[in-house]
Amino acid sequence: MSLGLRQFFIAVLGLSALVLCLTPRMACADEPMSYPTVGTQTIGLTVGPFFPIRVLPSQSSKLFGAAAMPSWSMTLTDPIGSHWYRGQVALGAELLVFGTSEPVTGYGVGITPKLQYTFVGLDRLRPYIDGGGGPLWTDLGGRVPEQPGEFNFVVWGGAGSAWHLTPQWAIHAGYRFVHISNGGTREPNSGLNFGLPFVGLSYSLY
Numbered sequence: 470m471s472l473g474l475r476q477f478f479i480a481v482l483g484l485s486a487l488v489l490c491l492t493p494r495m496a497c498a499d500e501p502m503s504y505p506t507v508g509t510q511t512i513g514l515t516v517g518p519f520f521p522i523r524v525l526p527s528q529s530s531k532l533f534g535a536a537a538m539p540s541w542s543m544t545l546t547d548p549i550g551s552h553w554y555r556g557q558v559a560l561g562a563e564l565l566v567f568g569t570s571e572p573v574t575g576y577g578v579g580i581t582p583k584l585q586y587t588f589v590g591l592d593r594l595r596p597y598i599d600g601g602g603g604p605l606w607t608d609l610g611g612r613v614p615e616q617p618g619e620f621n622f623v624v625w626g627g628a629g630s631a632w633h634l635t636p637q638w639a640i641h642a643g644y645r646f647v648h649i650s651n652g653g654t655r656e657p658n659s660g661l662n663f664g665l666p667f668v669g670l671s672y673s674l675y
Contacts (some may be wrong), residue, residue: 480640486577491570502593502609502636504594506547508543509543510543512541513540513669513670514537515669516645516668517668518533519567519665522662527611527613534571536566536567536568536665537566541561542562553589556590559585560585561582562577562582573613576607579604581601581603584599584600586598586599595632596630599626600624602623602624611670620631623648626665629641629642629643630642637673637675639672640670641668645667647665648663660673
C-alpha cells in the first residue's frame, strides 16, 4: 500500500473515532439544523491521496502521493434562491501541502483564495462546490519533464458534502481536480494534473 493511501486510511479511522465521540452530543437530531449566519467563520482540515490524470501526451509523469489542506472561510450571504439550489456563498483561503511518494519523492506548498457555494436545503447534509487558485512552490521543478522550475501556480475545483454532527462540528468527503503549471512563464509547460479524493473535519465559529 502506498504512503498516500496509508495516510488516507489513518485519517478515515481518526474521523470515525471523532464521530463516535461526538455522537452523544448530537442533540435534538429530529430538529432542523440552522444554517450559518453572515459572518460565521469556519476552520477545517481535509486530507487525501492523489493520483495522476493524463490530459496531454506530454504529461508522462505518474506521480502518486498525499495532500493536506487546512482552510479558513467566512459566510458572506444568507441563503440564496429556493428549492434544491438554495444555498450560501463563502469566501476563504486554503493552504495546500503535498508530498509525492512514487516514482519521485518530492514536496510542495501553495496558498489559494477559495470560493464555495453550499446547498442548505437538506438539513444536516450540506453538499457544496468550491474552487480556487494561487501560487505554489515545489521541489519537483526540474525533476519531472512537465515542470522546469520550482515556482508554479495551482488551480483546483471540486465538490463535496458536509454532514453536521452538531451546529459547530461537521465531517466532509469529496473529490477535486488539481492542475499545477508555471502559467506560461517557462518552457516546457505541459503541467501536472491530479485527482484528489478527500475526507476532513471543520468547526464553525458562530
